[in-house]
Amino acid sequence: MNIGELAKNSGVNSKMIRHYESIKLIPKAQRNSSGYRVYGDKDVHTLSFVRRARSLGFPLEEIKLLLGLWKNKKRTSSKVKELAQKHIDELQNKIDDLQSMRDSLDHLVKNCHGDDRPDCPIIESLSK
Amino acid sequence: MNIGELAKNSGVNSKMIRHYESIKLIPKAQRNSSGYRVYGDKDVHTLSFVRRARSLGFPLEEIKLLLGLWKNKKRTSSKVKELAQKHIDELQNKIDDLQSMRDSLDHLVKNCHGDDRPDCPIIESLSK
DNA sequence: TCTTGACCTTCCAGCGGTTGGAAGCTTTAT
DNA sequence: ATAAAGCTTCCAACCGCTGGAAGGTCAAGA
Numbered sequence: 001m002n003i004g005e006l007a008k009n010s011g012v013n014s015k016m017i018r019h020y021e022s023i024k025l026i027p028k029a030q031r032n033s034s035g036y037r038v039y040g041d042k043d044v045h046t047l048s049f050v051r052r053a054r055s056l057g058f059p060l061e062e063i064k065l066l067l068g069l070w071k072n073k074k075r076t077s078s079k080v081k082e083l084a085q086k087h088i089d090e091l092q093n094k095i096d097d098l099q100s101m102r103d104s105l106d107h108l109v110k111n112c113h114g115d116d117r118p119d120c121p122i123i124e125s126l127s128k
Numbered sequence: 129m130n131i132g133e134l135a136k137n138s139g140v141n142s143k144m145i146r147h148y149e150s151i152k153l154i155p156k157a158q159r160n161s162s163g164y165r166v167y168g169d170k171d172v173h174t175l176s177f178v179r180r181a182r183s184l185g186f187p188l189e190e191i192k193l194l195l196g197l198w199k200n201k202k203r204t205s206s207k208v209k210e211l212a213q214k215h216i217d218e219l220q221n222k223i224d225d226l227q228s229m230r231d232s233l234d235h236l237v238k239n240c241h242g243d244d245r246p247d248c249p250i251i252e253s254l255s256k
Numbered sequence: 257t258c259t260t261g262a263c264c265t266t267c268c269a270g271c272g273g274t275t276g277g278a279a280g281c282t283t284t285a286t
Numbered sequence: 287a288t289a290a291a292g293c294t295t296c297c298a299a300c301c302g303c304t305g306g307a308a309g310g311t312c313a314a315g316a
Binding site for chain 1: 212226
């Protein structure tokens with residue numbers, strides 16, 4: 001399987017597959033006689049794993065660890081859980097930050113007439 | 129006032145002030161005879177405005193627009209409100225994304241024993 | 257056989273917002 | 287006089303991704 005087919009099968013585009021190889025998230029692919037990368041079914045699984053982990057917001061460095069745990073039959077679920085919980089905490093921190101921004105701005109917007117006049121609590125709040 | 133003092137007074141560090149100048153968020157500063165940037169009180173206000181807008185999560189491009197509206201006495205509050213509402217919507221979209229990640233992961237973590245055994249719904253979910 | 261076009265290769269650059277460092281000049285304080 | 291603090295510019299990195307340029311390879315159709 002060439003990189004394009006792997007991309008189709010895994011849901012990770014070719015550009016990113018090459019990138020993931022270059023940062024050593026995934027191992028170097030075999031090459032055929034003309035230098036094309038050649039893949040197998042295992043690679044579809046690996047890339048799909050990466051895609052799903054990304055969709056949960058895991059950063060690539062943590063996905064590296066997750067891949068290691070995935071392949072390690074002697075892993076402990078506590079190690080996985082710990083990693084996931086740490087990520088949940090980071091997600092929550094971001095959520096909190098964004099919500100506090102949204103709430104502040106929401107309050108300002110609700111108090112803004114939104115008419116033809118220049119007076120505006122949003123601008124005033126930024127100027128204060 | 130030199131850049132360091134402006135940084136102290138505005139809460140935006142020198143590095144960022146120079147950067148904001150380079151991307152034309154703020155106008156080029158005057159220079160004294162030795163090439164140092166020279167600022168006045170107006171600049172403190174401008175940079176503080178930028179800092180507050182950043183703390184509400186506005187991207188620099190939108191802050192550029194906000195600065196324009198701020199300085200424009202003929203602005204309409206509806207224009208400001210529109211900009212702010214658009215940003216709220218973007219914040220909300222990010223919040224929704226992160227919350228859905230957090231919720232999925234939370235569910236997995238709750239079902240993970242977190243013990244010495246390798247079996248783990250988190251890893252399984254990423255592999256499926 | 258020749259051409260077209262779809263695929264593959266590497267390399268380089270940018271996005272947004274910030275931070276860090278190097279190397280050199282100026283000002284201030286001792 | 288000297289040292290430290292502050293200023294200057296330039297270059298690079300972070301994260302995850304996207305785009306393009308310039309070229310090689312392969313399959314199908316005329």
